[in-house]
Amino acid sequence: MRTPSIAKTFILFLAMTAVAGSLKCENASAQPALGAARLTDYVNPFIGTGRIEGALRGNNYPGATVPFGLVQLSPDTREAPDWDCPAGYAYEETVIYGFSHTHLSGTGAADLIDILMLPTSSESRHVTIDHASEQAHPGYYAVRLTDDDILAELTAATHTGVHRYTYAVGASQQVYLDLDHSAAKGSWGRRIEKAQLRIVDAHTVEGYRLITGWAPLRKVCFSIRFSKPIVAVHGWNDGRELGVGGAPSFFVNGTDLKATFTFASEGRELEAQVGISAVSMENARLNREQETSGRSFDALCASARQQWEAVLGGINARFSGSAATTIFYTALYHAMQQPSAFSDVNGDYVRADYAIGHAREGHAFYTMFSIWDTYRAAHALYDLLQPARAADMVMSMIDHAGHYGYLPIWELWGQDNYCMIGNHAVSIIVEAIRKEVPGIDEHAAWRAIQRTLTTPHRDSPWPLWERLGYMPENQQTQSVSITLEDAYDDWCAARLAERLGLTDEMEHFDTLARNYRNLYNTESDLFQPKDDKGYWIEGFDPLRYGANGGSAYTEGNAWQWRWSVQHDIDGLISLSGGQKHFLNQLDYFFTCKDTSGDRNDNASGFIGLYAHGNEPSHHVAFLYTLAGQPQKTDQLVDYIRRTMYNDEVSGYIGNDDCGEMSAWYVFAALGLYPLNPASAEYVLFAPSVEEATINLSDGKVFRIETSRQGKDAIYLKEIRWNGQKLKRPILSHHDLLQGGTLRFLLTSKHRGTLLEL
Numbered sequence: 091m092r093t094p095s096i097a098k099t100f101i102l103f104l105a106m107t108a109v110a111g112s113l114k115c116e117n118a119s120a121q122p123a124l125g126a127a128r129l130t131d132y133v134n135p136f137i138g139t140g141r142i143e144g145a146l147r148g149n150n151y152p153g154a155t156v157p158f159g160l161v162q163l164s165p166d167t168r169e170a171p172d173w174d175c176p177a178g179y180a181y182e183e184t185v186i187y188g189f190s191h192t193h194l195s196g197t198g199a200a201d202l203i204d205i206l207m208l209p210t211s212s213e214s215r216h217v218t219i220d221h222a223s224e225q226a227h228p229g230y231y232a233v234r235l236t237d238d239d240i241l242a243e244l245t246a247a248t249h250t251g252v253h254r255y256t257y258a259v260g261a262s263q264q265v266y267l268d269l270d271h272s273a274a275k276g277s278w279g280r281r282i283e284k285a286q287l288r289i290v291d292a293h294t295v296e297g298y299r300l301i302t303g304w305a306p307l308r309k310v311c312f313s314i315r316f317s318k319p320i321v322a323v324h325g326w327n328d329g330r331e332l333g334v335g336g337a338p339s340f341f342v343n344g345t346d347l348k349a350t351f352t353f354a355s356e357g358r359e360l361e362a363q364v365g366i367s368a369v370s371m372e373n374a375r376l377n378r379e380q381e382t383s384g385r386s387f388d389a390l391c392a393s394a395r396q397q398w399e400a401v402l403g404g405i406n407a408r409f410s411g412s413a414a415t416t417i418f419y420t421a422l423y424h425a426m427q428q429p430s431a432f433s434d435v436n437g438d439y440v441r442a443d444y445a446i447g448h449a450r451e452g453h454a455f456y457t458m459f460s461i462w463d464t465y466r467a468a469h470a471l472y473d474l475l476q477p478a479r480a481a482d483m484v485m486s487m488i489d490h491a492g493h494y495g496y497l498p499i500w501e502l503w504g505q506d507n508y509c510m511i512g513n514h515a516v517s518i519i520v521e522a523i524r525k526e527v528p529g530i531d532e533h534a535a536w537r538a539i540q541r542t543l544t545t546p547h548r549d550s551p552w553p554l555w556e557r558l559g560y561m562p563e564n565q566q567t568q569s570v571s572i573t574l575e576d577a578y579d580d581w582c583a584a585r586l587a588e589r590l591g592l593t594d595e596m597e598h599f600d601t602l603a604r605n606y607r608n609l610y611n612t613e614s615d616l617f618q619p620k621d622d623k624g625y626w627i628e629g630f631d632p633l634r635y636g637a638n639g640g641s642a643y644t645e646g647n648a649w650q651w652r653w654s655v656q657h658d659i660d661g662l663i664s665l666s667g668g669q670k671h672f673l674n675q676l677d678y679f680f681t682c683k684d685t686s687g688d689r690n691d692n693a694s695g696f697i698g699l700y701a702h703g704n705e706p707s708h709h710v711a712f713l714y715t716l717a718g719q720p721q722k723t724d725q726l727v728d729y730i731r732r733t734m735y736n737d738e739v740s741g742y743i744g745n746d747d748c749g750e751m752s753a754w755y756v757f758a759a760l761g762l763y764p765l766n767p768a769s770a771e772y773v774l775f776a777p778s779v780e781e782a783t784i785n786l787s788d789g790k791v792f793r794i795e796t797s798r799q800g801k802d803a804i805y806l807k808e809i810r811w812n813g814q815k816l817k818r819p820i821l822s823h824h825d826l827l828q829g830g831t832l833r834f835l836l837t838s839k840h841r842g843t844l845l846e847l
Contacts, residue, residue: 129402130395132412132419135226138196138746140181140739146694146703148742148751149196150424151177152224153189153231154244154251156394157401158456158479160430161366162193163244163251165233166203169216172274176200181739186235187216189244190271191251191366192310194502195427196746197460198692199509200273201280201304201502205312205364208266209255211238213350215266228402228423229394245391248431249377253362254387263355265316265362269299269347278303282345289340292319295351296371304509305502309368309440313375317361318353325349361387368503369446373434380435401426404475407759407782414759414778416737421756425468425749426476429483432457432504440504442494453529454479456486459501460748462510463705465517467753470764473525473823477787481529484522487515488531491538496545511549511568511644512575513542517768520582523589524770525823536590539583543599550576554622560608562622563642570609570617571636571644571706574654577606581657582768606655610665615675616648633699635690645692646706649679649699653710656766663717673717679710680726680845695734695743697726697847702734703744708754709765712773715819716765721805721840724776727758728804729847731778760794761834762821772826774819776806776836790829796836803836810835 138148153164166178188208223234241256280303287297298311325332365378433439433455441447472480497515561569581603587596619642636643694703711726734743761777
């Protein structure tokens with residue numbers, strides 16, 4: 091069953107709030123007519139918050155944030171969000187436990203979810219809502235809390251969350267603050283190590299908590315400024331009631347701190363500005379004061395929307411319908427929510443060694459790097475649309491390596507949780523350098539990469555890699571997937587060594603980049619695990635799924651990993667026995683009806699064995715173009731765009747994974763995809779966009795124009811770059827940066843056979 095669109099929700103919301111009064115922050119339907127003046131009008135933050143039947147949810151949240159902001163202020167529909175609801179919000183639920191200030195967008199595991207606040211008139215700890223009363227646009231979220239008839243509105247700055255509560259006439263005005271609320275305590279050994287809560291003055295509450303979980307030992311400091319004085323406080327310390335007292339008269343340490351603050355009932359509105367810092371309460375206060383002091387809720391809301399307009403304006407795209415436009419700009423919005431600016435307004439941040447670092451003047455230090463996912467396409471978007479931020483992200487990774495010993499694998503709140511495999515910060519760094527993103531220290535990058543790819547660390551036993559030429563399953567689990575991904579990272583390292591004139595190092599890493607060949611079994615035409623003696627592991631089942639250990643394959647099976655040689659497609663085709671056999675294998679992959687009875691939880695969005703809901707499959711449809719059957723790429727990409735994304739809450743076929751599913755869609759709509767990101771090239775295919783203008787950082791413009799020979803024209807007939815017909819469906823990033831026009835001519839006719847989808 092499909093869930094209601096935001097347009098329908100908005101109409102119901104207007105009806106419900108007509109008597110109570112209109113919202114103060116300017117809003118618009120998320121389904122405007124084409125030609126709307128604001129790109130934010132096309133964004134539907136509820137996309138990805140609901141579940142597609144039989145598949146994963148996108149795990150997105152609908153709350154307020156600014157581009158790449160540390161604060162992501164959003165409602166939590168779970169008392170303790172966990173694997174099934176990592177972002178804290180599930181659209182099918184109708185209970186809210188409050189609004190917490192940090193969330194992860196689209197991840198498969200839960201963390202953050204810090205500093206919960208809930209307005210109440212009845213000392214409630216959770217409230218019911220009607221989704222018809224919800225509204226959201228970039229930088230703004232609102233909902234009516236049914237039980238106490240309170241309108242809650244949220245907006246944000248980079249390090250500050252801003253609340254406005256409108257209470258019923260004459261009702262008690264209270265705010266519940268919960269420092270114990272978090273993702274489920276049963277996951278990742280999560281627990282509160284220490285917390286503190288204090289009233290600084292009649293308007294100001296500050297504190298911190300130290301929590302361990304998916305990211306170890308996170309310190310979250312806060313400073314709250316209320317627009318009205320606190321007249322009473324009721325607190326709890328580790329379950330013990332502290333009683334009722336006047337304010338300011340509250341200072342407590344513990345591990346399970348909660349408090350309810352009461353305010354005078356004169357005037358229905360109460361505002362709260364909440365600064366967040368990983369460093370100190372003083373920095374949280376400084377963040378709040380510099381970002382929000384003296385500015386009204388409406389002004390801050392308008393500023394947040396303006397920031398989103400600027401970021402979304404990197405691409406001005408026109409589609410044939412409003413639904414496609416909404417999907418596109420919501421995908422771009424989701425991709426630009428993270429990584430997050432971790433450094434405070436004064437430049438302070440918590441380093442990987444827990445010391446206090448300081449960002450370079452005029453730059454930010456970033457966190458929240460879901461690298462195994464986002465190296466594939468999201469960072470290509472940042473390089474293209476946000477090169478200054480992309481450079482800061484790269485330098486943040488390099489700085490992390492300086493304090494931690496090697497580049498991050500999955501970096502969260504300044505710490506590496508070491509989730510997933512490979513060392514793909516190498517790819518992100520080399521990609522940015524080869525794309526000439528300014529502001530990167532290439533020699534510091536090389537030192538970090540060389541150390542990362544030579545110093546043994548978890549899932550990276552380099553002595554085995556160097557000696558055997560593959561990862562043996564009896565010594566390193568997930569061995570086939572790690573072998574394939576390490577070979578790719580070594581190829582990336584070789585390209586930077588080549589750029590720096592380091593010939594010996596280039597040749598060494600190029601040799602390692604060919605290690606993927608050592609696990610290819612010509613009898614099965616698949617990559618299979620070996621032991622450390624060189625023997626194939628017995629009991630091989632090509633359809634059996636692995637998870638994150640205990641199998642040779644990570645979150646997939648042998649067929650889904652069969653194509654993971656992005657850096658050497660020609661070599662993979664040759665290894666497969668030539669082009670014809672390679673294409674036959676691709677056809678089997680996309681049409682196979684056989685299946686394992688035990689699929690990995692991350693697998694969804696199937697076309698045969700292809701699983702669009704998880705990242706290892708994301709580049710495979712584009713291999714047809716490189717292997718000589720581009721019509722099948724066009725067919726598959728069109729099918730995925732139409733069936734695995736929509737403009738409703740069930741809008742993603744799998745976890746968005748910090749914007750990676752979204753980034754795939756953005757590139758798929760434009761007709762270019764970074765199949766091998768560090769190659770600094772794009773594979774070209776039939777776009778869905780009618781025309782698009784990408785505004786480059788130096789003032790140049792890159793244009794995409796699509797001409798269709800018929801309404802249903804989805805197959806590529808011809809590509810012209812600045813008027814010249816392209817012989818190969820490849821465009822380099824260097825050429826793109828010069829500006830110009832890429833013109834696609836599409837037809838409803840195709841050359842050769844198609845797949846039966």
